[in-house]
Amino acid sequence: MNYCSHCGEKVTLIVPPGDDRERYVCSSCETIHYSNPRIIAGCLPIHEDKVLLCRRAIEPRYDKWTLPAGFMENGETTEEGALREAWEEARAKIDVEGLYTLFSLPQINQVHLFYRGHLSALDFEPGPESLEVRLFTEEEIPWDDLAFMVVGKTLKHYFADRQSGHFPMRSEDLVHPKGRDWKPPKPARYTLGNTGPVDEPGDKKS
Amino acid sequence: MNYCSHCGEKVTLIVPPGDDRERYVCSSCETIHYSNPRIIAGCLPIHEDKVLLCRRAIEPRYDKWTLPAGFMENGETTEEGALREAWEEARAKIDVEGLYTLFSLPQINQVHLFYRGHLSALDFEPGPESLEVRLFTEEEIPWDDLAFMVVGKTLKHYFADRQSGHFPMRSEDLVHPKGRDWKPPKPARYTLGNTGPVDEPGDKKS
The missing domain is CATH 3.90.79.10 (Nucleoside Triphosphate Pyrophosphohydrolase)
Known part of the structure; x- marks a missing residue:
């Protein structure tokens, strides 16, 4: 995530006040962009x-x-x-x-x-x-x-x-065999013409 | 959603090729922005x-x-x-x-x-x-x-x-008593200074 989907300005990865983990926050309109499973x-x-x-x-x-x-x-x-x-x-x-x-x-x-x-x-x-x-x-x-x-x-x-x-x-x-700290490669973005989401069920876990 | 979080250009609500429902799609980099429960x-x-x-x-x-x-x-x-x-x-x-x-x-x-x-x-x-x-x-x-x-x-x-x-x-x-077609009012954005997300568990369902 690079830009605010609300106002189009740049976002920064910070821990918002009262929170305990990093979120993308808009530097202009201050929208917090949450990401969830x-x-x-x-x-x-x-x-x-x-x-x-x-x-x-x-x-x-x-x-x-x-x-x-x-x-x-x-x-x-x-x-x-x-x-x-x-x-x-x-x-x-x-x-x-x-x-x-x-x-x-x-x-x-x-x-x-x-x-x-x-x-x-x-x-x-x-x-x-x-x-x-x-x-x-x-x-x-x-x-x-x-x-x-x-x-x-x-x-x-x-x-x-x-x-x-x-x-x-x-x-x-199901935790990856390489351990809990292992993270999958950053998925490609969804773009028109892709046959499907790159992180379909179970992808990148083995 | 107004702008592409990847490139910052405007998004349009369209049905992408091969899909069957509307998604926000970037008019510039063609990223499809999915929204899920x-x-x-x-x-x-x-x-x-x-x-x-x-x-x-x-x-x-x-x-x-x-x-x-x-x-x-x-x-x-x-x-x-x-x-x-x-x-x-x-x-x-x-x-x-x-x-x-x-x-x-x-x-x-x-x-x-x-x-x-x-x-x-x-x-x-x-x-x-x-x-x-x-x-x-x-x-x-x-x-x-x-x-x-x-x-x-x-x-x-x-x-x-x-x-x-x-x-x-x-x-x-749990379907809202007003029927399956009832939709909650559009939630406010998350901004710094809010006491919490406006759509906390169960909000707007009664």
Whole structure:
């Protein structure tokens, strides 16, 4: 951040009075520009003994398999965000059965939520961000070709919990293997013509 | 938003290519400025048959009672955010026992999370944002003087669940009584000298 989005003057990184951490503050109109973590909302779509995965048509992790998920938008609930992503990425409609996993990724300022649910129809097909959409049994899951760590963890929990038929909500923190002080490279800006945000779910954490 | 925070030129509200909703886009460097919901992380601090509440020393809802909660910061996990707020507002240290409630407030672009936990010591005291910090039995809770709807709902769930000793994680959407299309008045900007963000947890939803 270089300029104030309100008045267009330069911003400075300072600790505002009464605060305890640095914020970008406008040198002219004194607006404080806060930056906060973002939510990625997703689904674990189930049909009989299978789960639905999407093969990514966009970076990052082009060609890798993922559960449908993406940035939650203003004006929607977490569940609406998850259902929208299932539709956008897989043209899938889901009967939600509950919030299932929550992951904090503090180094990339993201919180990921996955909802468990059943496919209400089998007419799914790839949306614009997917090359392919398929149902997988546990044995067929492409474990080595999953796009994001949160996807693998959610699937592992599901197949384990399925044995008891009890699916408690699970919360976990994912810290980068290089340690808590590790920071990802500064992401590129979003510009027209990009295929997608560079810090899509799970990017830069492995 | 009027100006690009990257290059300082004017932004325009348009639907970028490949997108399906309006974003602020820079007319010069083409940066797309996304806006996403924010997370409020909080605690439900318990000691024996009592819960800890804080009387607010800041707007909104000055003088009303609340559970310690506030905006999650970059670089922390949801649980760390909740524990930080308990310390900042009540100098309380908590042994967390689990994520307990999640509320989506789509009209103010917020998601609220509360962690259930026991006070690890009784030397709590008001932090700078609190006038008073006290333990309340169920009978003593100032139901008519609670600051935010999410606080009342979390407390109601807790006292009900306490009877069975089973505390399942609960997720709920809170839509403004005036309907889904109702939008809060545009919040004032954050400027130096404000006592706090104007869209603190639950503000403008009732």
